Amino acid sequence: xxxxxxxxxxxxxxxxxxxxxxxxxxxxxxxxxxxxxxxxxxxxxxxxxxxxxxxxxxxxxxxxxxxxxxxxxxxxxxxxxxxxxxxxxxxxxxxxxxxxxxxxxxxxxxxxxxxxxxxxxxxxxxxxxxxxxxxxxxxxxxxxxxxxxxxxxxxxxxxxxxxxxxxxxxxxxxxxxxxxxxxxxxxxxxxxxxxxxxxxxxx
Amino acid sequence: xxxxxxxxxxxxxxxxxxxxxxxxxxxxxxxxxxxxxxxxxxxxxxxxxxxxxxxxxxxxxxxxxxxxxxxxxxxxxxxxxxxxxxxxxxxxxxxxxxxxxxxxxxxxxxxxxxxxxxxxxxxxxxxxxxxxxxxxxxxxxxxxxxxxxxxxxxxxxxxxxxxxxxxxxxxxxxxxxxxxxxxxxxxxxxxxxxxxxxxxxxx
Numbered sequence: 443x444x445x446x447x448x449x450x451x452x453x454x455x456x457x458x459x460x461x462x463x464x465x466x467x468x469x470x471x472x473x474x475x476x477x478x479x480x481x482x483x484x485x486x487x488x489x490x491x492x493x494x495x496x497x498x499x500x501x502x503x504x505x506x507x508x509x510x511x512x513x514x515x516x517x518x519x520x521x522x523x524x525x526x527x528x529x530x531x532x533x534x535x536x537x538x539x540x541x542x543x544x545x546x547x548x549x550x551x552x553x554x555x556x557x558x559x560x561x562x563x564x565x566x567x568x569x570x571x572x573x574x575x576x577x578x579x580x581x582x583x584x585x586x587x588x589x590x591x592x593x594x595x596x597x598x599x600x601x602x603x604x605x606x607x608x609x610x611x612x613x614x615x616x617x618x619x620x621x622x623x624x625x626x627x628x629x630x631x632x633x634x635x636x637x638x639x640x641x642x643x644x645x
Numbered sequence: 646x647x648x649x650x651x652x653x654x655x656x657x658x659x660x661x662x663x664x665x666x667x668x669x670x671x672x673x674x675x676x677x678x679x680x681x682x683x684x685x686x687x688x689x690x691x692x693x694x695x696x697x698x699x700x701x702x703x704x705x706x707x708x709x710x711x712x713x714x715x716x717x718x719x720x721x722x723x724x725x726x727x728x729x730x731x732x733x734x735x736x737x738x739x740x741x742x743x744x745x746x747x748x749x750x751x752x753x754x755x756x757x758x759x760x761x762x763x764x765x766x767x768x769x770x771x772x773x774x775x776x777x778x779x780x781x782x783x784x785x786x787x788x789x790x791x792x793x794x795x796x797x798x799x800x801x802x803x804x805x806x807x808x809x810x811x812x813x814x815x816x817x818x819x820x821x822x823x824x825x826x827x828x829x830x831x832x833x834x835x836x837x838x839x840x841x842x843x844x845x846x847x848x
Contacts (some may be wrong), residue, residue: 503717504721641725
C-alpha cells in the first residue's frame with residue numbers, strides 16, 4: 443500500500459467533500475499523489491465539483507423499476523437521482539438515466555451507494571471469512587495480508603453501486619458513478635445518487 | 646395502566662408469535678385478560694393465525710406507487726405483501742390491496758410497519774419532547790406521567806403502518822392491519838406486510 447498521510451486524507455475530504463474511506467482509497471490508488479487522487483474522485487463521480495459546490499442540489503427524480511413475473515410484481519426498485527434544477531429534473535435524459543440505474547440495481551443488488559455508506563459490520567464479517575479461507579488454502583503466511591487486502595477490496599467494489607460496471611454496456615461502458623458524472627457534465631449540474639431501495643419477494 | 650404479568654406477556658408472545666411491545670400493549674388494552682388480548686392481536690392482524698402457522702408464507706407481491714409531478718416521479722413507494730401461494734400472489738384482489746397500501750404509505754409516511762420495528766431512539770426522543778412540553782404547560786406534576794403516556798401512545802400508533810386508519814375510507818373503514826386481516830380471512834391464507842420503502846425527492 444502507498445504511504446499516504448493523514449493530513450492529505452483530511453485535506454482531500456474537505457476539498458472534495460467525500461468521506462474518509464473514499465479519500466483514503468483515492469490516495470492509495472494515486473500512490474499518495476494528492477492532485478491525482480482529487481482527479482480520481484472527480485472521475486468516479488464522488489467529489490462535489492468545486493465550481494458547483496455552492497449551488498444547492500435538492501431537485502431530482504425517483505427512478506423506478508418493477509420486475510413482473512406471473513402477472514404480479516415480484517421485485518421493485520427505487521432510486522433517487524438528485525440534481526439542482528427542476529428543468530433538469532423533468533428532462534427525459536435525466537429520467538432515462540434514473541430508470542437505467544433502477545434497472546441496474548434490480549440486477550446487481552448493491553449493499554450501498556458508496557463505500558462510506560457500506561455497513562462496516564458486513565465488511566468486517568466478510569474480511570474474517572476471507573482470512574479464514576486464505577489461511578485454510580495453505581498459502582505462505584507472509585502472502586496472506588496482501589491476498590486478503592485484494593479480495594476485500596474486490597468485495598467492496600462489487601457491492602458499492604457507484605463502483606459497479608453498468609450492466610447495459612451497449613448504453614454506457616463504465617461504472618454507474620462514471621455514468622452519473624457523464625450526465626452531470628452534459629447537463630452542467632451537480633448530479634448524484636441519493637437513496638436506493640430494492641424489495642424482492644421472499645428474499 | 647392495567648396490572649399485567651410478565652408471565653402472560655411471555656405466554657402471549659409465544660402463542661401469537663408477536664414481539665414484547667405488541668404483547669404488552671394487547672394485554673394492557675385487554676385489562677390483563679389473556680384471552681381478550683390474544684383476540685385483540687388477531688383482530689389487529691399481528692398474531693400469526695394458529696391453524697395457518699405451520700404453512701410457510703414466502704410468496705407475495707410488491708405494491709408500488711409513484712407520485713408524478715411536473716412530468717417526473719417525485720415520490721416512489723414499495724410495499725411487500727406476503728402470502729402463502731402463488732395463486733393468491735397473482736390474484737387481482739391481493740394486488741389491489743398491495744397497491745392501496747402503497748398509496749396509503751405515500752400519504753401517511755409511517756416510520757415502521759409494527760410497533761416492534763419502530764426505532765426506539767426515535768420513541769425516546771419524542772417522549773423527552775412530550776415530557777418537556779407537559780412540564781412547561783404548568784399542569785399538576787402528579788398528572789404528567791398519565792399525560793405523557795397517552796401522548797406517546799398516540800405518537801406510536803400514528804407512526805406505525807398497521808395501526809394507521811386506512812386513508813381511503815370509501816374502500817375500507819379501519820386500520821391498515823385490519824384491512825390485511827380482512828383480506829387474509831377472505832383468501833384463507835396468512836397474509837402480512839413485509840418491508841416498506843418510501844423515497845420522496847428532497848425529503
